[in-house]
Amino acid sequence: MKRIFLLFNVLSLVGCVEHHITEKPANNLIDHGDYAIDTFFPSQVQDERVRFLIFHYTAVDDTESLRLLTQGKVSAHYLISSNPGKFNGKPVVLQLVPESKRAWHAGVSGWAVRNNINDTSIGIEIVNDGFHEHSSRRQWIPYHKEQMILAASLARDIIARYQIKPQNVLAHSDIAPLRKTDPGPQFPWKTMAQQGVGAWPDAETVTKYLQGKHRWSSGDVMIIQQALAAYGYTIPKTGKMNSETQRVISAFQMHFRPRNITGVADMETEAIARALVEKYCAQMPLLICCENLRYHYIA
Structure with a gap:
């Protein structure tokens, strides 16, 4: 039958x-x-291949940026020049690679459970020198206001088109923290988030996790490691401070606490990381705080 x-x-x-x-x-x-x-019978079981939006600085001038991204071994979907031109009164962004194709902008990279971020991302390069070295100290170069206005407009369009989650709008240094520093601490992540581009922690939640402690007091390395891992970073979860952990924390600070990017595991870094996990990662494995204040994952 x-x-x-x-x-x-x-x-x-x-x-x-x-x-x-x-x-x-x-x-x-x-x-x-x-x-x-x-094409009359589209399946309902499908979604967009693009899941991430990645920001970069070029570290060279306009001419060299265009040469490297069109004739070199790297590429990006979009390039925002140092002084964007105008068309009918509107700023112009250069599209170097169609969004339907893969650009080679991320390199060896990872976020959450995904690697090879080139395969699932849109890359935006912004002409900016990055930093200059002065007596063993780095002077980070600010972005031009016009660049950031254009970057926000372009990003909002891409985010809406592919329904990219706020926590998946990232710096190159987020997905490759041991290799990269772009777009650096001068990139206005908080302002961008206020305009609908990317994630930002709620101040009240950060204060809650500070627990009345001074922001520069020592944080718990294990909590920071596990919170950053839950948020998406690739980081050891040993409870011990090592060079890899410090570099990942520094990358995180460049994004979410740019006034101090030393990579020190301080209390404010811990509070910001926990606030982000609470706000954006409800769908991730749950985190529960045990009596010794260590985090453990449960399915």
Whole structure:
């Protein structure tokens, strides 16, 4: 009986398809030479391939940025020049790679459970020197206001088109913290978040997790490691401070606490990390705080 029912369903579907092809308008059919494609039956089980939006600085001037991104071994979907031109009174961004194609901007990278972020991201390069070295100290170069206005407009459009989550709008240094520093601490992440681009912690939640302690007092390395890992960073979860942990914390600070990016595991860093996890990672494995204030994952 089940076989008869299944056969009836299959024959009904075949009949439906044949009826559709002969009766429906031809605009659902695409001619590919030796065969045709019918687009009348889209599956509901699908989503966008693009999940991440990544910001970069070029570290060179306009001319060299364009040369490297069009003729070199790296590329990006978009380039925002140091002084964007105008078309009909509107600022112009350069599209170097169609969004439907992969650009080579992320390199060896990872976020949350994903690697090879080139495969699932849109890359925006912004012409900016990054930093200058002065007596072993770095002077970070500010972005031009016009660049940031254009970057926000472009990013909002991309985010809306692919429904990119706030916590997936990232710095190159977020997804490759051991190799990269761009777009650096001068990138206005808080302002961008206020304009609908990217994540930012709620001040009240940060204060809650500070627990009345001074922001520069020592934080718990294990809590910071596990909170950053829950948020998406690739970081050891050993409870010990090492060079890798310090560099990842510094990358996190460049994004969310740019006034102090030393990589020290202080209390404010811990509070910001926990506030972000609370706000954006409800869908992640739950974090519970035990008596010793260590975090443990539960399914």
